[in-house]
Amino acid sequence: MMQLSIEPGASRTAVRAAVLSEAPGPLRVEELGLDDWLAPDEVRVQVHSCGLCHSDLHMVDGEMPVALPTIPGHEISGTVEAVGERVTGVAVGDRVVACLSVFCGVCAECRAGRSSLCVRRNDLGRDGRPAPRLVRADGTPVNQAAGLGGFAERTILHQNSVVKVSDEVPTDRAGLLGCAVLTGIGSVLNGAKVRPGESVAVIGCGGVGLNVIQGARLAAASTIIAIDPNDENLRLAEQFGATHTVNPAAGDPIAAVTELTGGGADHVFDVVGRAPTVPQAVAMVRQGRTAWVLGIAPLGETVTLPAMPLVVANKGVQGLLMGANHFPRDIPILADLYLAGRIDLDTLVTGTISLDEVNDGFDRMRRGGAGRLIATV
Numbered sequence: 001m002m003q004l005s006i007e008p009g010a011s012r013t014a015v016r017a018a019v020l021s022e023a024p025g026p027l028r029v030e031e032l033g034l035d036d037w038l039a040p041d042e043v044r045v046q047v048h049s050c051g052l053c054h055s056d057l058h059m060v061d062g063e064m065p066v067a068l069p070t071i072p073g074h075e076i077s078g079t080v081e082a083v084g085e086r087v088t089g090v091a092v093g094d095r096v097v098a099c100l101s102v103f104c105g106v107c108a109e110c111r112a113g114r115s116s117l118c119v120r121r122n123d124l125g126r127d128g129r130p131a132p133r134l135v136r137a138d139g140t141p142v143n144q145a146a147g148l149g150g151f152a153e154r155t156i157l158h159q160n161s162v163v164k165v166s167d168e169v170p171t172d173r174a175g176l177l178g179c180a181v182l183t184g185i186g187s188v189l190n191g192a193k194v195r196p197g198e199s200v201a202v203i204g205c206g207g208v209g210l211n212v213i214q215g216a217r218l219a220a221a222s223t224i225i226a227i228d229p230n231d232e233n234l235r236l237a238e239q240f241g242a243t244h245t246v247n248p249a250a251g252d253p254i255a256a257v258t259e260l261t262g263g264g265a266d267h268v269f270d271v272v273g274r275a276p277t278v279p280q281a282v283a284m285v286r287q288g289r290t291a292w293v294l295g296i297a298p299l300g301e302t303v304t305l306p307a308m309p310l311v312v313a314n315k316g317v318q319g320l321l322m323g324a325n326h327f328p329r330d331i332p333i334l335a336d337l338y339l340a341g342r343i344d345l346d347t348l349v350t351g352t353i354s355l356d357e358v359n360d361g362f363d364r365m366r367r368g369g370a371g372r373l374i375a376t377v
């Protein structure tokens with residue numbers, strides 16, 4: 001077991017991390033100092049890999065407000081190196097996956113079983129007290145985006161942001177369970193509660209969209225329609241269980257979904273969540289059913305919907321954050337489903353890069369590359 005300091009901030013371990021200092025801006029790999037002291041609810045994790053998610057890209061491109069300087073990255077898989085005195089859920093040596101749905105366990109939302117909406121989430125970091133977790137050589141604190149900051153060799157996390165997973169799940173795949181897979185499959189099973197035989201349409205077939213599709217397959221949806229302007233994404237969508245694919249460049253996707261489902265899909269999942277797609281999602285959904293919005297638009301973007309059809313057709317439109325997860329329950333289930341061959345994580349990983357190549361990775365995402373890139377740390 002590693003030796004911890006008994007005094008906050010008294011000694012630090014050098015760690016390399018990819019830091020965002022201005023947005024928009026590239027990340028720069030820097031050497032930071034990680035506190036050798038742990039608060040009672042904290043765990044120290046050696047990071048093995050961290051996936052590149054579109055919300056990281058929004059952050060890097062200045063489309064999502066974030067306190068700088070910060071370390072992006074939240075699809076973390078790693079090993080616990082040390083634990084604080086109140087940590088009970090994980091132990092030194094455990095393989096863990098992190099999730100940004102860190103929860104307090106006692107607020108009104110947590111008590112109501114909606115821990116992914118915890119209202120005390122922002123109180124669970126240190127906020128610099130009694131000493132920052134990570135600092136530059138000159139003592140400047142460096143934040144962890146979403147409380148995680150996965151693009152780092154090792155880091156300190158709250159115990160309610162990690163869960164133990166089986167060593168049998170390869171580390172570069174395990175991290176995906178914490179965001180893309182949890183959000184996609186969770187939206188289908190926890191959020192929309194898709195039932196066997198229902199029809200599903202998915203707008204946007206990147207990492208999350210492909211997981212909505214395999215979630216719909218798990219739920220035994222009958223018709224699963226993938227919509228994406230990238231043919232490579234549509235090819236992957238078929239591999240993940242799409243029964244039909246629609247490229248909007250080749251024709252009106254609303255007409256296509258209406259025809260394929262005989263009047264509208266029972267569930268539409270808008271994984272893009274932008275001004276042009278949300279009205280499409282509402283137009284594609286069957287009367288009396290709900291269009292689920294998963295994608296997070298840049299701050300300030302406004303969605304306009306035709307009011308009358310919404311009421312006359314009795315339609316719902318609802319945001320769905322992080323697959324309405326309770327990740328300590330959901331992630332081990334997803335890991336078991338992977339090990340049983342019921343869900344695919346292998347095809348999801350379309351590339352592995354090093355920490356130093358993280359800016360190239362975001363460039364590949366900007367060009368609309370398919371699947372998920374993983375940074376191995």
Ligand SMILES: [Zn+2]
Nearest residue numbers: 053055179180
């Ligand atoms: Zn994410």
Ligand SMILES: [Zn+2]
Nearest residue numbers: 104107110118
């Ligand atoms: Zn809470």
